[in-house]
Amino acid sequence: MLKFWCFFLLLHLLIQQLDANPGLKVRITQKGLDYGREMGMEILKQRIKEESFPDWSGQEKSGFGDVDYTISGLRVSTIEFPDASISLIPGIGIELSTQQAYAILNANWSIRTWLFKDSGRSTVSVSGVFITAVFTMSQDSTGHLSMSLDSCRMSIKGVEVQLNGKISWLYKFFTKYLEKPIHRNLDKHSCPNIRQGIQQIDAQLTTLQVPTQIDAFTQIDYSLVNFPGVFKSYIDLDLKGAIYPVGNWTDPSFVPAPFTFPDKSDSMLYLGISEYFFKYASLAYYTAGAFNITIVEELSSYFNVTTETFGSIIPEIAQCYVEVRPTLLNLMASAAPVVSLQTDTFSLEIPASMEVLAVLPDSTTQLMFTVNIIANTSVSLTIFEQKLIGSLCLNRFQLSLDDSSVGFFEVSLLENFLSYVLRNGVIPAANAKLKNGFPLPNLDHITLLRPVIKVNQGYLLISTDINYIL
Structure with a gap:
């Protein structure tokens, strides 16, 4: 019976994990993948041109005897992928393919036969390169996004070697004995090189700061809560998007409500921020x-x-x-601000109390009165330097007298004064803190381009293109 209940508990926890709703959702569209392909190919071409290839030697059989050869100092001078394409395989991953890639390489060569021996420089033209590679995405044990190479196929239609030397007419006979090993080595090493490149990308993904400190008060958890969702025209990443007080990773009692993106694909990237995310932030900052x-x-x-x-x-x-006597005004939140995201409206209701104290000649303070305040504010949002920055505007507030050492009085007498205090003291102070912003999840060298913010029922939607700076 104990084993049954343990199994039931584990099953329940597993189902809860599988059904976890995100605080943040990231969608990468086909437009974003196409841009990523363009940038990725440029980066790939740059790295291939900078790469040094190992030297190799061997022996080929010919009608005139053995041909000993050595190829060294191989470097790529030109490489192009004119028809490269990227597509999504639902439920599996990303397929990258090209059929007409070509490259021009330069190398040193040496040949030894019973007839002669010589060495020099060569130009190698590689054409009709066919590559199909499928990458899968998953979630590692720490909540990081993980990538791996699922399959890879490569073939080369043609390799042509031109030897530069004193007796070039004779070399033409021997070029085919160099073309064969070059063709063989390129076929042999290309997919392992692609796998190594994906492993390097995966290693970089593990260095991303999943727990990230926002400021002196709070930290954020960007870990994945579900496996990446691969669909026909987009990829969805569900992030926890929970904000905690520094040093305290305890989850609150409320859980995020599910939300779905509109059927749009005009932008490269969509970022959805749930009302839950802001509730978490509100509670964390209050705590x-x-x-x-x-x-x-x-x-x-x-x-x-x-x-x-x-x-x-x-x-x-x-x-x-x-x-x-001088006075002090101490403003304290009496509970976490209440967050509400309605269509085109982002509002905060802030419950607080304000102590008004007189500073006595001996520098001690004496309470004059305390009022309770419920302030209703609207929030406007901007994005600057990869951060979501909010700004508060006071709409209205309510007052009630909580305590008084000077006797009862009508709080309505204070409305104009406290309105001035809130608008010119409290709100500017809060906005100064909000200027720190919430860091949005991002990778190095990537910036958001022309982001648009839309407040929807229960969540915030950021639509944006991206720019990769090489």
């Missing part, structure tokens, strides 16, 4: 105490807030503090 501020410096450029300032609004304070 870390990021919303607690003392409003002094923020208002000092406008005016000095003193007991006289409040006494002109609330007569009870003027009676208690005849001598003018």
Whole structure:
């Protein structure tokens, strides 16, 4: 019976993991894959031209006896993939193919026969290169995206060697004995070289910072929660997208709701950010105490807030503090801000309390009163330097008196003053912190190009092209 319940529990946990909803979803479209193919081919051509190939020697049989040869210093001077294409195999991975690739290589050569021996430079033309490679994507044990080569086929239609030397007319007879080993070696090593390149890409993927620190308060988890989804015209990556207080990786009680992308393919990349992501952020920043501020410096450029300032609004304070004293305004979030994403509207409802204290001659403070505030703000979003940056705008707020050492008074007397404090002290201070932004998942050398942000019901959609800087 115990074994049965253990099995049932493990099965339940597995089903939960398989059904995990992402906080962030990334979609790479065919347009993005085509751009990736163009950039990838340029990078591949550049690396092939920079690569040094091993020397090799051998022996070929001829009607005139054995031909000993050595090929050294092989370098690629020209390589093109004029018809390269990339396509998706649903449920499997990515297929890269080309049928008419060609290359021109330069090399040193030497030949020894019973008749003569000589050496020099050669030009090797390789044409009709056919390559089909299938790459699969998966998820490793740490939540990183992983790539591997599933299959590879290659064939070469023709290899032509031109030997440069003093008796070139004689060399033409022997070129076929060099073409055969060059053809054989290219066929033998090309797919292993492609596999090695994919292994290098996979190694780079494992270095991506899945847990990433955002600022002094929070950290974010970009690990995959599901295996990559490969479909006919796009690839979907489901990321956890959870934000935690620094040093605390405990998940909250709520779970993300599923969301789906609209049927669009105009952009190379779509990034969906669920309402859950922002709820996680709200709770993490609240837990870390990021919303607690003392409003002094923020208002000092406008005016000095003193007991006289409040006494002109609330007569009870003027009676208690005849001598003018400086005041402190401590604003503290009383709960995590409530996040709401509706069509074309992103809003935050921020519950807080504000303590107003008088600073006494001995530098101690004395509480005058505490008010509860519920502020409703709208959020506008921009993307700058690969970060999502928010900016708050105060729409309205509600006040209620929580505690008072100067007696009861109508909080309506404070509405105009606190409106000024919120708009000119609190909101600018919050926006200054928000300028740090949330780092969006990205790879080195890739920048977002003309991103467009759209607020939908329950999630945020970023549509963007990308630019790879070589």
